Amino acid sequence: MAPAPAKGRPRVGVSAHPDLPAPEQILRAAAQLFVDCGYDATSTRAIAAAVGIRQASLYYHFASKADILAELLSRTVAPSLDAAERLLADDGDPAVRLHELVTVDCRLLLDAPANVGALYLLPEVRAERFADFRAQRTRLRDAYGTLVEQAAAPGAALGPLDVLTDVVFGLVESVIGVRGREPSGGQDATVGAGQDPAVGADGGAHAVPDSEALVTTVARSVLRVLGWDEDGLARVERTSGERPRA
Amino acid sequence: MAPAPAKGRPRVGVSAHPDLPAPEQILRAAAQLFVDCGYDATSTRAIAAAVGIRQASLYYHFASKADILAELLSRTVAPSLDAAERLLADDGDPAVRLHELVTVDCRLLLDAPANVGALYLLPEVRAERFADFRAQRTRLRDAYGTLVEQAAAPGAALGPLDVLTDVVFGLVESVIGVRGREPSGGQDATVGAGQDPAVGADGGAHAVPDSEALVTTVARSVLRVLGWDEDGLARVERTSGERPRA
C-alpha cells in the first residue's frame, strides 16, 4: 500500500485523487464536469485543471475528448445491461424479476459517482460517435419491454405495451433528475454502493430524499403502474427480497 | 394576409418560416438546435444559417445567445405553471385536479414544437443566468407536491410524500424522453394541439407511440402510483373528462 513512487515528470498541480491511475482521475473529473456543465461547455483545460495537469497532458491518456465521454457512457450503461440480461435469462415470476431489475438499476444510478446517469441526457450523445452506446441503451430498454410485457397484471387496463415500457423506463430514470437537485456536493461525497451510511433513525424530510426510500418508491410505483394491487405488491416485494442477490 | 412587404436590407438566405417575425424565426431555429445539439454546441452562426441571415444579424433582435435560451425556457414553463396554479386555486376532488394537471402538462410537452421540454434537461440551465427559470420550475414542482399530498389514495403504503412527488414529476417528464426518440423529423412535423391527425384505425406499433395513448397512460400511471385501484381510476377519469376545459 505504499503511495506508488510516481513515474514521469512531476505534475504542476495536485489531484483530488492522487492514488488512482491517471486515466481514472481524468474520468472522474470529466464525469463531474460533463454532468454539471455539459459536454461541449466543458473544456479539456477544465478537466486537466481538476486533475492537476496541463491541458495537453490529457492526450497522453486519451486520444480525444470524445473518447473520454465514450468511456464514461460505456461504463455507466454496462452494469445495468448486465443485470437486465441476466434477469431476462433467469426464470421465475416476471413481476419479481422486473422489480429486481428496477431496484438494481435505480441503485446503480444513485450510487454512481457524480450522477453519471445524467450523461445519458446530454444532447451530444446523439452524435454518430456514440452510436455504440445508444445501441446498448436500446438493448436495455428492450429488456425492460420484455419484462414489462410478461409482468403486467392480468385484467388491468394498461394500454399499448410499448407506451407502458416507455413510462416504466422513464420512471427509473427519474432518479437521475432527483439526484440532479442535489446540493452538488464535491466529488468526494460518494455514497457507498448499496447501503447508505447514516440513514438511521431520523425520518426528517431532506431536500434530497434518502436513496433507499427512493428506490423502494420507484420499484413499487413500477408495479402499481403495471396494475398490481396492494396484495400483489406485497407478494412481489416479499419474494424479491428473498431471492439471492448477485 | 399580404406577405408583408419586407422592410430593411434583404437577407442573403431564406428562412423556413418567412412569414413569422424575425425573433420568432430565430427562437424556432434555436429551439430545434438547442434540443438536438445542446446549448453550447449550437453556435450563433448555426442559428443564423437556419434563419437565412448572417450571424451578426441575430444581435439586432437578441442581446445575447443566453437571452434566446432564456426566452425559450420562459415560454415553455409558463403555460404549465399557469395550469398548475389555476388548478391549485380550484376546488374539487384533488385526484381529479392532479389528473387534469398531468394531462394538460403532458399535452403541452408533446405538442410544443421541437420538443422544447428537453431544454429543461440541458446542464447549462444551472447557470446563474437562468435562475428565474429554475425558480418557476420549483414553483411547478411545489404545485405538484401539494396536489400529490391531497390526492394520495387513503390506506396505501406510499412512503414519503416528497419522494412520491419526485416520482410523479419524473413520470410526467418521461414524455420528453419518449419524444426524444422521435425520428427527429423536420421542424415542420408539428402535431396540432390536442388532437393527432391520422391516428385513426391502425393499431400498429409505431416506433413513437401516438400522443394521446401516451398522455392517457401517464395520467393513469400517476393515479396508480398514488395507490388508486381500478375503481378509483375509472371514477377519476370519468370526472376529469367531464369538467370544463380551460
Added chain:
DNA sequence: ATTATCTATAGATCTATAGATAATGC
C-alpha cells in the same frame, strides 16, 4: 428617416499535435 440586414473584425477561446524535459528504473 427608419428598419433590418450586411461586411469586417477584435479578442477570446478551444482541441490537438510537436517536441522538450524531469522523474524513475535498469
Added chain:
DNA sequence: ATTATCTATAGATCTATAGATAATGC
C-alpha cells in the same frame, strides 16, 4: 530507456461590436 508530464503553438473556431448598406415609407 521508459514514462508521464511539460511548454509552445497551429489552426479553427466562437461571441459580440462597429460601422456600412439596401430596402421601405414619409
